[in-house]
Amino acid sequence: xxxxxxxxxxxxxxxxxxxxxxxxxxxxxxxxxxxxxxxxxxxxxxxxxxxxxxxxxxxxxxxxxxxxxxxxxxxxxxxxxxxxxxxxxxxxxxxxxxxxxxxxxxxxxxx
Numbered sequence: 001x002x003x004x005x006x007x008x009x010x011x012x013x014x015x016x017x018x019x020x021x022x023x024x025x026x027x028x029x030x031x032x033x034x035x036x037x038x039x040x041x042x043x044x045x046x047x048x049x050x051x052x053x054x055x056x057x058x059x060x061x062x063x064x065x066x067x068x069x070x071x072x073x074x075x076x077x078x079x080x081x082x083x084x085x086x087x088x089x090x091x092x093x094x095x096x097x098x099x100x101x102x103x104x105x106x107x108x109x110x111x
Contacts, residue, residue, distance in 0.1 A: 040072025047078035
């Protein structure tokens, strides 16, 4: 997992491999840290993720709620087909704004 901060309010978390119970705690801590540091918009880059489980979905929903409490949003980008199918089956694709890539997500935040 890597994190890039573009300004005080926008940050990207890049996750790789399986986003499951083994990574959830680390991602949750990173989201909490970014929000505590003033971020309002968090982009989760899923380009290198091949699977998400229910605990990962729960962390993203919690992050989305916390971003919205601060007047921001949690955005997803670069979703591979196996992950997109999971989002569609769980109807989570309706809860999140999903972008083709990180640049598109940042552009949406910018304006």
